Amino acid sequence: MEPSDTQVSAEVEGAQRATGLHLVTPKVRRHSTRPRSVTLGIRAAVLLVLFGAYWLVAIKVNDVNKLPTPREIFDHYGTLITGQDLIGNFAISMSRAAKGFAIGTSVGLVLGTIAGLTAVGEEVVDAPMQILRTVPLAAMLSLFIIWFGLGDLPKLLLIALFCVFPVYINTTSALRNVDRKMVESARSFGLRGPRLLGDVIVPMALPGILTGLRLAGSLSVLALVIAEQINSNSGIGAMLINANSVFEYTTVFCIVVLYGTFGLLVDLFFRFIEHVALPWRRGVSVR
Amino acid sequence: MSAAPGTEVERDRHVAVICEGIDKRFGGHVALDGVDLVMREGEFVALVGKSGSGKTTLLRILAGLEAPDAGTLLVPEARTVVFQEPRLIPAKRVWKNVSLGRGRGAAARAEAEAALGTVGLSHRSSAWPATLSGGEAQRVALARALVRQPKLLLLDEPFAALDALTRLQMQRLISDLVEDFAPATLIVTHDVEEALLLADRIILLRDGKLAVEVAISEPRPRSLGGAHFDGLRRELLGELGVTV
Ligand SMILES: Nc1ncnc2c1ncn2[C@@H]1O[C@H](COP(=O)(O)OP(=O)(O)O)[C@@H](O)[C@H]1O
Ligand SMILES: [Mg+2]
Numbered sequence: 001m002e003p004s005d006t007q008v009s010a011e012v013e014g015a016q017r018a019t020g021l022h023l024v025t026p027k028v029r030r031h032s033t034r035p036r037s038v039t040l041g042i043r044a045a046v047l048l049v050l051f052g053a054y055w056l057v058a059i060k061v062n063d064v065n066k067l068p069t070p071r072e073i074f075d076h077y078g079t080l081i082t083g084q085d086l087i088g089n090f091a092i093s094m095s096r097a098a099k100g101f102a103i104g105t106s107v108g109l110v111l112g113t114i115a116g117l118t119a120v121g122e123e124v125v126d127a128p129m130q131i132l133r134t135v136p137l138a139a140m141l142s143l144f145i146i147w148f149g150l151g152d153l154p155k156l157l158l159i160a161l162f163c164v165f166p167v168y169i170n171t172t173s174a175l176r177n178v179d180r181k182m183v184e185s186a187r188s189f190g191l192r193g194p195r196l197l198g199d200v201i202v203p204m205a206l207p208g209i210l211t212g213l214r215l216a217g218s219l220s221v222l223a224l225v226i227a228e229q230i231n232s233n234s235g236i237g238a239m240l241i242n243a244n245s246v247f248e249y250t251t252v253f254c255i256v257v258l259y260g261t262f263g264l265l266v267d268l269f270f271r272f273i274e275h276v277a278l279p280w281r282r283g284v285s286v287r
Numbered sequence: 288m289s290a291a292p293g294t295e296v297e298r299d300r301h302v303a304v305i306c307e308g309i310d311k312r313f314g315g316h317v318a319l320d321g322v323d324l325v326m327r328e329g330e331f332v333a334l335v336g337k338s339g340s341g342k343t344t345l346l347r348i349l350a351g352l353e354a355p356d357a358g359t360l361l362v363p364e365a366r367t368v369v370f371q372e373p374r375l376i377p378a379k380r381v382w383k384n385v386s387l388g389r390g391r392g393a394a395a396r397a398e399a400e401a402a403l404g405t406v407g408l409s410h411r412s413s414a415w416p417a418t419l420s421g422g423e424a425q426r427v428a429l430a431r432a433l434v435r436q437p438k439l440l441l442l443d444e445p446f447a448a449l450d451a452l453t454r455l456q457m458q459r460l461i462s463d464l465v466e467d468f469a470p471a472t473l474i475v476t477h478d479v480e481e482a483l484l485l486a487d488r489i490i491l492l493r494d495g496k497l498a499v500e501v502a503i504s505e506p507r508p509r510s511l512g513g514a515h516f517d518g519l520r521r522e523l524l525g526e527l528g529v530t531v
Contacts, residue, residue, distance in 0.1 A: 021301045021328065021438060023361035026351025 068250045073257060076250045084239060090258065093224050093235040096152065100159025100227070101220040105213060108164040112171025112212075117201075122172070133165050138226045145230055155227035162223040166215035174208025175201060207281075210274055217266040221259060300327040303439055303471035304349065309358035311344050311495075318344045319355070320495040328438070329469040333482035336492035337527055342475040343371075345492065346443050349473065363438035363471075367431075369445045373424035375416035375431075382412045385431045402430040405464060422453035426460070433464060440465070442474040446481070458484060462507050479523045483516055484509055491526050499526050 051070070058069040068076070080086040111129065114121035137158060148154035178201050186200040202209075228237030236255050243251035304326035311319040318341045326332055336342050347353040348360065350368045375384045385399035403412050406426040416424060425445055432440060442461070446454045462485055465472050476482055482489045483503065491499035501519060511520070524530075 021303055021363055023302070023305065024364050025360050026362060026366075028351055028354035030354070 065247070065249050068253050072250060073253050076254050080239075080251060080254055086236070086239070086254075089234055089236050089239055093221075093228070093237060094262075096155055096227065096235065097159060097220040097224055100156045100223065101163050101216060103156060104160035104163025104220070105167045105216050107160065108167025108212065108216070109171055109209070111164070112168040112209075113175065115168070116172040116175030116205075117197075126172075129165070129168055132161075137161055141226070141229055150231040154230050158227040158230075159220050159223040162219045162226075163216035166219060167209075167212040170208050170212025170215070171205070174205035174212075177208070178204045206277055207274075210270060210277070214267070214270045217270065218263055221262055221266075300329055302326070303328045303330070303363055304473075305359065305361040306349070307359040309345070309348060309355045309360065311341070311348065311353070311355050317495050319348070322358070322492075322495070322497055324490070324497065326439075326471045326473065328471055331465055331472045331474070331485060331487045333486035333489045334473060334475045334492060335477065335479060335482050335489060335523065335527070338477065340492040341495040342492055343443055346441050346473065346475050349439070350441050365435060365437045366439040366441065367433075367435050367437040368441045369425070369428045369432050369443065371444045371447055373416070373419075373421075373428040375419075375424055375427055377416050380413050380415060381408070381419070381427055384416060384427060385434055387431065389434070398434055399430070402434040403427070405433065406430045406460060422449050422457065425449065425457065429457075429461070429464075433468060436468065437470045440468075440470040440472045442472065444475050444477065447477070454481075459508065461485065466507070479520055479527070480511060482523070483511055483519060489523065491523065493526070499523070 055070050058067045061067040064072050077086065111125050115125040115129070116122070141158075144154040144158060148157065182200060182204060183196070186196055191199060224235060224237030225240055226237070228235040229241055232238035232241055236258060240252060240255045243249075243255070302325060304324060306322055306324040309319050309322040309324075310317075322341075322345060324332075324345075334342050334345065344353065346368070348355050349362055350366055351362070352368075375381075376387070379387070382396060382399040382403060385402055386395040389395045389398065400409060400412055403409050406429055408423060408426055408430065411419065411423060411427075416427070419427065425448075429445065432442075445461075446457050449457060458481060461472075461474075474482075474485060485507070486503060489499075489501045489503065490497055493499075501523070503519070505515075
């Protein structure tokens with residue numbers, strides 16, 4: 001049956017003594033199987049270090065109009081909440097960003113799917129999209145006002161336009177890069193149309209599609225700054241612009257911090273979505 | 288069955304692989320349970336076992352692709368693997384797949400072309416991998432493994448997906464190449480005939496344990512007639528749970 005332990009150990013000795021072959025114990029590349037808590041810990045530590053560094057520099061600069069300390073920023077939030085209805089404005093902005101995101105990503109997904117799945121779809125959709133992509137939206141605010149007035153509509157459309165492109169581009173390329181062998185075998189099992197799309201193509205394209213959604217998520221808040229210049233009377237984008245033009249830099253910092261926090265939340269949200277939507281990529285060893 | 292690893296000549300060869308008490312668990316599932324294995328230079332070992340018995344896991348551990356949970360492992364630095372699928376890089380032409388990581392110069396190309404010659408694929412050297420047949424792709428994978436002049440060649444069911452004819456050609460090819468290059472070779476296969484045809488020694492994994500070990504001293508190339516091979520075949524198939 002099996003060689004006994006002593007016999008093998010003697011051979012180990014013999015091999016190490018006499019063999020012309022240099023033997024090693026291989027170093028195995030470990031997959032990242034670190035617990036989530038460690039990953040989160042590292043991320044938090046990086047933020048803390050950056051925060052500390054900022055604090056030190058701010059103390060050194062010692063000028064609230066150039067670089068307010070975290071303390072001063074924090075205190076200023078109170079003033080903004082009571083004096084300028086920061087919370088109400090934040091809510092308005094978030095609702096605009098969410099609506100614009102929803103419209104823009106829907107359009108991006110539909111157009112991206114059309115262009116990604118069919119040759120004729122790409123021929124029809126792609127060139128106009130590439131042209132639209134480079135239109136300097138920020139410089140066309142007055143046109144939007146003439147077309148759509150001063151209400152929410154032009155703002156939502158602007159935000160949506162910002163969201164369309166990243167989703168479109170990523171969806172198209174993700175769909176086009178789906179392994180054709182998988183599609184072919186699914187076809188041969190009789191999957192067609194929506195079933196083929198839903199069961200095979202979309203799950204495999206999902207990582208790329210999520211990248212597009214992620215980009216759109218942050219763009220939708222960035223676009224607020226441009227969109228809320230229209231009749232700039234509400235929203236944190238408008239607050240930011242107004243504060244900027246009257247040199248209220250502490251307010252600017254307050255809102256920028258708000259933006260940063262929101263960016264972090266958007267990222268966490270999409271991480272969660274990826275975690276839920278892509279279970280087959282989680283800790284699966286490649287073999 | 289005895290553990291006698293072949294002839295006296297083999298005893299004098301350098302030891303190329305030492306495994307002692309290798310354990311591997313996946314969650315609660317025990318994939319390998321105290322596997323001991325010694326291989327010598329130039330020795331051709333076939334690893335057989337039912338599907339899920341831990342063959343690939345052992346091969347991946349020997350390759351250094353997976354870490355054992357316990358046990359001692361000593362292998363040569365020059366190891367190469369031919370996986371069950373060819374795993375060619377679709378974005379690189381055939382010869383570049385072979386010379387992967389060995390430079391871009393004329394020397395690397397010549398070396399790759401030579402290796403492709405030994406597997407009979409010189410004429411496909413600048414083809415894209417996606418245009419190869421299954422057998423051709425697997426031969427490229429073999430060339431890629433051989434060009435590195437491994438001291439340990441690991442083959443994971445390399446012919447499993449091939450038709451019977453190509454398979455016979457590949458078996459002959461491997462047998463010749465291994466004779467010429469003389470690395471220690473471990474071939475995982477579920478095919479007892481293939482094991483009998485190629486190996487100096489056959490080891491059988493059952494539930495993660497090495498259960499049977501058979502030495503075969505007949506010279507290669509072999510034909511599998513005769514009472515001796517019939518007996519061995521019946522015995523191995525019996526151990527695998529097939530009655531013949
Ligand atoms: N990453 C993994 N997670 C859980 N189980 C695994 C994993 N890899 C392999 N296994 C299990 O370990 C056992 C041995 O697998 P393997 O070595 O691939 O078998 P085979 O002998 O068919 O090559 C199988 O039961 C397989 O399901
Ligand atoms: Mg296997």
